[in-house]
Amino acid sequence: MSQQDLIKTLVECAATCQMCADACLNEEDVHMLTRCIKLDLDCSAICTVTANLAIKNAEILNKQLEVCAEICRMCAEECEIHAKQGMQHCKECAEACRRCEEACLQYV
Numbered sequence: 001m002s003q004q005d006l007i008k009t010l011v012e013c014a015a016t017c018q019m020c021a022d023a024c025l026n027e028e029d030v031h032m033l034t035r036c037i038k039l040d041l042d043c044s045a046i047c048t049v050t051a052n053l054a055i056k057n058a059e060i061l062n063k064q065l066e067v068c069a070e071i072c073r074m075c076a077e078e079c080e081i082h083a084k085q086g087m088q089h090c091k092e093c094a095e096a097c098r099r100c101e102e103a104c105l106q107y108v
Contacts, residue, residue: 001106007054010068013100014047017075020093027087036078040093043075047100065104072101
């Protein structure tokens with residue numbers, strides 16, 4: 001995986017997580033989605049930081065990629081629960097997070 005591909009995957013995941021959080025806030029039972037929203041926002045933030053570090057090829061990038069892979073895994077697992085209940089935004093988010101998790105682990 002190239003550095004450009006990694007950055008693109010990170011940015012896409014960050015945006016998808018943000019959109020999922022926003023969509024969750026518009027669902028009827030927001031309380032049921034609290035953990036999902038928090039993980040979406042955390043994942044988006046971490047993917048954004050990781051993309052910025054990848055752009056600079058920072059010395060700490062490999063450690064950050066491990067953290068990013070972990071939050072992507074956690075977010076994907078949570079979104080997969082809600083995707084099974086028919087929430088399309090969670091399905092798309094879970095897929096983006098799985099792609100990003102894999103990209104981070106491949107790059108390390």
